[in-house]
Amino acid sequence: MTGTAEQMKGRAGRLARLMPSGPSTAARTPFVLLVVLLLAGGLISLLLLNSALNEGSFRLSKLKRETTELTDEQQALQRDVDKYSEPDALERRARELGMVPGGSPAFLDPDGKVRGVPERATAQPSPAAPPEPEASAAGSASPFGSVPPSPSPPPATPSTAPAAPAPTTPTPTSSGR
DSSP states (O other): OHHHHHHHHHHHHHHHHHSOSSOOOTTTHHHHHHHHHHHHHHHHHHHHHHHHHHHHHHHHHHHHHHHHHHHHHHHHHHHHHHHHTSHHHHHHHHHHTTOOOOOSOOEEOTTSOEESOOOOOOOOOOTTSOOOHHHHHHOOOOTTSOOOOOOOOOOOOTTTOOOOOOOOOOOOOOOOO
């Protein structure tokens, strides 16, 4: 055992000669400052990155909520459009506006001849009123009920054809989306 203790002293002595004697803090100070600055910079950058990710997460959840709300609104509006587009609803709204179903159509050929017999549209009794027995016996194919026969004018030529008023339609409204 004494031999190993002497060897250790010899080794320690040789290592002590290789190292400079005395405290040399001047050489360690820049290295320690560099390590501290790197650690502080890394921590600050992690903090900023975490804040940015949290902000993005909040924005994403807000956008998802808005998307859900807008999808619900779009579906509600589509249901309203579908409800107003049903044939019964269209007929009811047309009657409220004072419109009447048209009679048999007449067509104008490119050479100016009138095909068919133009008829003036006449107001029908309201659907709530029971149909008259005479009108149901006529067997008209009108979708709004039977139309009493009207006197047929002679076929009109382009020079004597009465000018029909231009149909007016309400302008569609949109929500701007």
